[in-house]
Amino acid sequence: MKRLSARRRQVLRMVANGYTNAQIGRELDIHPRTVDRHLAETYAVLGARDRANAVAIALVAGLLEAGDVGMPGPLAVSVASLEPVDARLAASEPARAARVTGGATRRSGAAA
Template structure:
């Protein structure tokens, strides 16, 4: 099952270390809305947490290497 476009954006932001509050601020929603979206993403991917969702997103092609920015640069 494919993620919806807004779910891919949220997962990409989470993959880049953004908190729920930061993602919410960028998207104009509250952090609890982001948490609900992430829970739905975890369910769709079969993930147990944020890092697992990112790994599964990369494996399934929901995320690409370009979606994940290197840190410390």
């Protein structure tokens, strides 16, 4: 696969974080049409159809890392903070935790 220039990777990283072409242009002090050209070349190199597809391909290909993509607002959580959810539910509300997790004794594939 042809490599992306540092500038095109920077633009793609900003796209992955929800920036519009106008916002990218302002941030990088380039014209929005220049952003369009960078993205068109990026789509061609990656074989992408659109912004979302380009970001997905770049993540899978290792051109972007998960840490390059921020999640604003209430979605801004780390994977580590999600892992102990079942344990916290079980400790604070045992009956509710059993309903949410399917019960402590239920095994995957077992009849209920």
